[in-house]
Amino acid sequence: MPAWVEVVLNVPVYQSFTYKNPAPGESLLGKRVEVRFGSRILIGFVIADREELPENFPLESSAVKPILRVVDKECLYGQNEADLSAWISSFYLCAQGEALSAMLPSGKRESSGPGFSFEDEEFADLAVSLSEEQTQAVRGILDAESGTPSYIYGLTGTGKTEVFLQAAEEILKQGKGVIYLVPEIALTHQVIEAVAKRFGKTAAVLHSGLTGSQKLTEWMRLRRGEARVAVGARSAVFAPIENLGLVIIDEEHDNSYKSGTTPRYHARQVAMHRCARAGCALVMGSATPSLEAWHQMKNGRIRTFTLTKRLSGGAPPEIKIVNLGGADGALSDELVTEIQATKEAGRQTILFLNRRGFTHFFRCNTCSYEMKCKNCSVPLTWHKAQGVMKCHYCGLQLAPPRSCPECGSLDVGYAGFGTEFIEDEVARTFPNLSVKRLDTDSLGEKGALKSVLDEFRSGKIDVLLGTQMIAKGLNFPGVRLVGIALADTGLHMPDFRAAERTFALIVQVAGRAGRFFPDGRVLIQTWNPRHPAIVHASKIDVEGFYDWELEQREELGFPPFSRLIRLVFRSKDQGKAEAAAEGAAKIMEKLLPGECELMGPSECPLAQVSGNWRHHLILRGKTLGPLLKAARSFQTGYKPLPGIHLEIDVDPAALL
Template identity: 50%
Template sequence: MVILDVAVSVPVDRLFSYLPPREGPVPAPGCRVMVPFGRRTLTGVVVARSEALADGVNQEGLKEVLRVLDQEPLFGDSWLEMARWVSRMYLTTLGETLATMLPGAKKAKDLPLAGGDEPAVAPQRLELSQEQEHAIEIISQPLSPGEESWHYLYGITGSGKTEVFLQLAERTLQAGRGVIYLVPEIALTHQLFDHISRRFGAVAAMLHSGLTPARRLGEWRRIQRGEARLVVGARSAVFAPLLQVGLIIIDEEHEGSYKAGNAPRYHARQVALWRAVQDGAACVMGSATPSVEAWHLMQTGRLKKLVLTRRLAGGALPSIRTINIRGASGLISPPLKEALLETHRQEGQSILFLNRRGFAAAFQCRSCGHHAECPRCSVPMTYHKGQNRLVCHYCGHRGHPEQVCSQCGSLDVGYTVFGTERIEEDISRELPELSVARLDTDTTRPKGYLQDVLERFARGEINVLLGTQMVAKGLNFPGVRTVGIIMADTGLNLPDFRAAERTFALIVQVAGRAGRFRDDGQVLVQTVRPEHDAISRAAAMEVEEFYRGELEVRKALLFPPFSRLIRLVLRSSRRNAAEEASEEVGRLAREAARNLPRDRGVDVLGPAPAALERIKNNWRYQIILRGEGLGELHWVCRRAVGKAGKMKQVYLEVDVDPVNLL
């Protein structure tokens, strides 16, 4: 009798035994199956089959598999070992891990395609600079058994990192091995894949969660059969079923989108490094603004640092000027207005960046100080003038704008901290000779809008491109002379130890859009805190000085990279339930930590309300576990969570090495 061990995507850390279907072949390990699970029917994955029942399992109670979804396995033993490692590393179940890693798990959706700029990838090989050739030779050196080949290509924007990646990929393919090329955004995946397909042909495949299930499964099978050996994708492409991986590329390594927001909350960078070691492959990361953790690994020699220092298109680094707008009446300062007009007179183009969409960020009563908060989240509502609605950007709740304060009845009400919609209106009113287009998630929902705007901007039909983060990266327009950052401080007030790092990276990345093909590029950084280290260092392009200071702060506070963290978030629709559960888990964590040797200790910080205390009517409390070794953190976490048992009406999130503490 054959017994199937099936992993099901439920938060229960065990496998479930089933009988094969009465008709048809017995599914092999690696096949997906539909199984009865209580009153539900779920999709599971066969991970093993045996002739005997496990201890304590009653044959009479076994149910049959309802349907076999795959005739051929979706993965082999080495891939399953990666799934087990991810499950152990991120403290989640094997079933949940497999559901994330395998194709067809996500619902299809329409995605805007990036485009309209100069191709980031040349259709044929380009002549390399000496720095690029040196980087390729170093990365291509043969490895000794068990040797790590971890490299970081650190270079200013426009210095040719992409061409290095592609020529490394070409060498790897010629050697008969596969390549995984990760990019941080799905839209950038499409853009890059289009260019790579022209250069490499059918050997390229695309994988990301936004593809239709059928398309994703089709690409998966092509990779599995060896027909496609160069895989381009967002973070989930790190799980591509390549048999012989020779190279893993992580472009824009600093981006937070490489970290998954749902269980398993894996980081593609960590998975890539593990997989590179297992497969004897090279892992190459690249960015103009490395994460602080990556910078520290370069300083200690764990990551081999390779530097590109000059722009290959001939453009010089732009001049950067900070403008103090503390106390100013508007958000478009006179120097920025003059720069926009002068750029237009010289037939150049401008990009304006503000990391806040909408017309205004918050309603406020000037009499009593009341803020209009979302009734389901502890965040202010944002006014969208085009819709004439207050909108919560966390849960989507909508309400009518308030004309009278609901707390004190005052008519002296208004809005503070303006967003992209308000900036667009101000420019159209104050600089009518300039044509403006806005790019944010509000405007790009109509299909084809993003593509159309970028193509018109590339043709010079639009003078000013205004937007949120989607204009901060991946755009490479020859005509851009001026870049303006409307409010550089928006991220600095967040209660997160990475706030300064993110602000610094964003300014440097946005500044990189200016002057890529010319010597007169300029960046104007408007701020109310020009003295802040992240802003002053970014404006002066003092990269090494910023990282040195940031590492000193992290070391003093014992934050990564000088410690490891596990974040536990307990949420419930009942505030008391979330608070009481967090107190119990915190007590159990401290109890477990006391049993560790002093030199391998774990600090338990909290519990405390999360920075965003309520989201979608769920109250949130958090506990931070901090220690030098991940093994000790795992040990404490497992005991605290395991002993807490099933908490009624409370959901627990476990985030190993979190990148966001909000």
């Protein structure tokens, strides 16, 4: 008779709490409950029932607070999810309640309709015949006896998605469930549609675009076994599928698989843990694997299946580097000529730039003053359509100055360019072309993304320009030309993954050209035509780039040749943030074993974000175990001063 329950809360407190069960004959494991915590009333998660109070419990039974209300009629999660949250808490150094809160849908009640429209039939017979390479890949995925993860590696358009879908079909025929992960939902809605069409009501969609109630509805369909395929972005890795047979990670290299808030988990790491526990298959895929995955593929820890043929009749595009040195404006003469030729051929153009806004930053030519955000250490971007200077980190907006705020000079201007600037230039250069911009600034209304992509697919738009929203996951037969307006955008970020990200973006964007016809053209505009990331990307030389980049990483001691844990101290008071990091470094020097290294403390490259000053220190070692032990010891004993916030990031994706 469970008279007591063990509850964890979504607060950074690293323990569970015991409350009185208001209905002692009923198990509350797997349900959310409302409890009093100090002076607050919070939602908690029951992780265990107890017939007796724990040994050495500090209170009399009469002093134990009762649960105020049980939120859920049905269990929202089971022992598997509770165990997974405990592992996340241990591995990513967060509270177990924080982990469960990130895993579970927030809705209090289910909605009347699903979050996605499905076909009526249970399965739609849409499978296409596979090439020999694809057939071998499907067989390899299903042959999981060795427990080794599989990787489907192949250039864009070589049929990775069909391999994933047919492997999923085979798993479903065995009576097991499938998790299919895609990057940010806005970028890969075509894959979502393909999964929904193929599996009908057997599929459930989990992503941030759903309301809390819709997400809860889809979650419960999976928990009850009404749906056996979970498809969605990062958090779908937690889907409550009991008899899990396969986890698919599409576009494995994508940064959005790493959470930027607590718990700072990576979906790939969580998937590996779930598959190891369930004894099921894990398959990843990309044209540009992450460097960590590539390193393991080369070392034989991940089985690799390579797809070499574009199945829809296309061929790898012809790629050319265009040196922007001395160019006036965002469109080189060569790019203008190619856009015109593409229009005359009745085909379409994609123009890519990974920067929103009109121009990059305001600059005084007299005193070199740059207009930066007062809350964040980044330049403000001019948005011409809105007539404001805007910060892309905290959202601050200011009117653009007519003279230099520092010295009063009128010799001021804007340097660099963004998607708005290019849109303006394309419209002036090609008044007869239909042009649409696709970035987060242009997508104000719900459904706007799908509407623009549908128009482009139907041929109503000649030139589609935008940020990474158009870089991957899109498959348009009419595209002949891809123009990368400025390949250098992220190349000089002070982060060890800058070259890897630049290379991947160029290769992914280039893959949009010539997917159905062997006449694709890609022009890479750059101020750094000799940079290895750009040179290798122009040849689609994946192996050559990774060899070069691995050499750099090994020499500098960065992943995959080391493991990192990052501690960030932030405060509205700059002195407090600096002092906290310095104090932590002295403690950490005593906690870290000799084979590990402490880097810092130092100011973060982005020293200020949203009014918070940020200082960090980085723990580095060959293996993660000793780093985790030291960081956990520090975390357990750390009592921050008022106004100081600590963020711990295990295996950080960026060091900005």
